[in-house]
Amino acid sequence: MLYKKLKSAREESGLTQSEVAKKLYVTRQTVSRWEQGKTLPNIYVIQKLSNLYCLSLDELVENTVFEKEEVKNMKKINFFALFGALVFNIFLFSLVILFLSGILILSYGISLIMIFSPLIFVVFVLTGIQDFNVFQLILTIFFIGIGLFSIPLLKKSLLRHLILLKAI
Incomplete structure (x- = not known):
């Protein structure tokens, strides 16, 4: 032998x-x-x-x-080890997908808040919660630009995310 x-x-x-x-x-x-x-x-x-x-x-x-x-x-196969490896990989992959989905949803939310920031600013000024400030107005207009620029990028990443999920 x-x-x-x-x-x-x-x-x-x-x-x-x-x-x-x-x-x-x-x-x-x-x-x-x-x-x-x-x-x-x-x-x-x-x-x-x-x-x-x-x-x-x-x-x-x-x-x-x-x-x-x-x-x-x-030729012996350790089925407990095989099962454990499968469960671990499925769990890990699920966490990654959940994490990426959370980041994507959070990014959409932030972009929408940036787009509606001038409206929020106007409501706060009209209700007297905040005084009018030109710098803040300019800042809200800047936020609109960032929000409008980020939405198409987020749509592309959402499509890639969905394609990845369909591939699985």
């Missing part, structure tokens, strides 16, 4: 799992899984392992038989 050969070759070379992992740019746990028969290294890694252990590829994989249990262990 390959995992036994990998472990014995490493031990004969006098290397630890950590040293092998550093040389192959993998984690020590990965090397451990190879040596326990839980996973198999890919063909490129097997080639690097044969060079590292000073063995030919034939010597390393010679008479290697994959028992049914070995293959069966590799």
